Amino acid sequence: MxxxxxxxxxxxxxxxxxxxxxxxxxxxxxxxAQQSLEDPQLGDPINLADCRDWKAGTVEERxxxxxxxxxxxxxxxxxxxASREAxxxxxxxxxxxxxxAKEFARGFRLYKLYARAQAFAGVPSSDx
Numbered sequence: 001m002x003x004x005x006x007x008x009x010x011x012x013x014x015x016x017x018x019x020x021x022x023x024x025x026x027x028x029x030x031x032x033a034q035q036s037l038e039d040p041q042l043g044d045p046i047n048l049a050d051c052r053d054w055k056a057g058t059v060e061e062r063x064x065x066x067x068x069x070x071x072x073x074x075x076x077x078x079x080x081x082a083s084r085e086a087x088x089x090x091x092x093x094x095x096x097x098x099x100x101a102k103e104f105a106r107g108f109r110l111y112k113l114y115a116r117a118q119a120f121a122g123v124p125s126s127d128x
Contacts, residue, residue: 040064042110046072049110051100066092069114085121087114 040061042053046068054062070086087095095117099105 041068047109047111051096051106051108051110054096054100054110055106062093062096063089065110066096066114069111072111073115073118085118087118087121091117091121 040058042049042057042061042065046065049065049069054065057065066089069092074086092114095113096110099108099113
């Protein structure tokens with residue numbers, strides 16, 4: 001009987017090894033951890049970052065969030081092929097600083113503030 005049990009042991013060990021390898025592969029690195037270290041952001045996903053996050057964030061996280069929002073919103077306008085004009089880092093930073101300083105704006109989504117300001121970027125002030 002010990003020969004039968006002993007004979008199945010290598011197969012059992014191989015099975016355990018395969019299962020362990022499969023489990024380890026499930027948590028594989030897709031590059032997002034490296035990206036977040038290189039360009040930290042306040043919200044994950046970017047469309048959930050709000051003024052509370054902005055006020056609590058570091059300068060690096062804030063600038064990373066601005067770049068993330070620019071990429072998120074910088075897609076071509078459907079049907080036209082034209083891109084929306086992006087706000088500069090300084091413009092976006094001032095925009096968020098101004099709105100997020102107001103207590104009533106604590107839940108405002110940063111990408112929505114950016115998108116609304118972006119809609120008027122490049123429009124002469126007399127046309128507004």
